[in-house]
Amino acid sequence: MSAIEDLVTELAKLPGIGRKTAQRLTFYLLKQPAETATRLAEAIRTVRARVRACGECGTLTDEDPCAICRDPRRDASLLCVVEEASDVTAIERAGRFRGRYHVLGGRLSPLEGVGPEALHLDRLMERVANGGGAALREVIIATNPSMEGEVTATYLQQLLKPTGVRVTRIARGIPVGGDLEYADGVTIAQALLARRDMADSDRPEGT
Numbered sequence: 001m002s003a004i005e006d007l008v009t010e011l012a013k014l015p016g017i018g019r020k021t022a023q024r025l026t027f028y029l030l031k032q033p034a035e036t037a038t039r040l041a042e043a044i045r046t047v048r049a050r051v052r053a054c055g056e057c058g059t060l061t062d063e064d065p066c067a068i069c070r071d072p073r074r075d076a077s078l079l080c081v082v083e084e085a086s087d088v089t090a091i092e093r094a095g096r097f098r099g100r101y102h103v104l105g106g107r108l109s110p111l112e113g114v115g116p117e118a119l120h121l122d123r124l125m126e127r128v129a130n131g132g133g134a135a136l137r138e139v140i141i142a143t144n145p146s147m148e149g150e151v152t153a154t155y156l157q158q159l160l161k162p163t164g165v166r167v168t169r170i171a172r173g174i175p176v177g178g179d180l181e182y183a184d185g186v187t188i189a190q191a192l193l194a195r196r197d198m199a200d201s202d203r204p205e206g207t
């Protein structure tokens with residue numbers, strides 16, 4: 001395999017990058033000064049070497065704890081639970097939420113063999129119990145509005161119910177089947193503002 005073909009193949013493995021786009025990117029890089037490719041390669045090596053999960057909330061960071069967890073201005077009584085670290089970035093982009101986060105590291109998907117043990121639920125329950133040094137008054141479930149996200153939200157509601165903490169679900173401003181990562185800031189802000197308490201009637205049929 002030629003060097004060009006090898007790079008095209010690797011780029012095509014990235015999400016949202018088809019083979020034609022990978023080819024365009026490859027030839028674009030070949031037209032740039034050598035320093036451009038060197039900086040890109042170094043940036044990739046650096047992010048792989050330095051970025052890790054925050055020991056407090058689970059988001060990706062090059063500092064532990066992350067900037068959000070270290071910020072004393074954040075409201076520790078509000079905890080927003082999301083599926084992935086990219087969802088934290090999406091909500092922060094909206095600029096309306098001033099609480100803290102908990103990243104599950106995925107979502108329940110029985111068909112794919114992803115059960116509760118694969119998510120960071122023990123740490124979540126520990127944080128709810130301890131409150132991070134403050135009285136936790138609300139947990140906002142901000143899983144994606146997909147079938148798996150709804151199942152995960154229902155599971156979390158049942159898991160958190162005995163703790164007595166208020167559990168809310170972000171409103172349906174996010175389109176069903178969509179991902180927080182690709183939603184615009186206004187939509188996310190409205191969904192957070194219109195969150196509601198979760199009830200047993202919210203459980204998907206058959207669960």
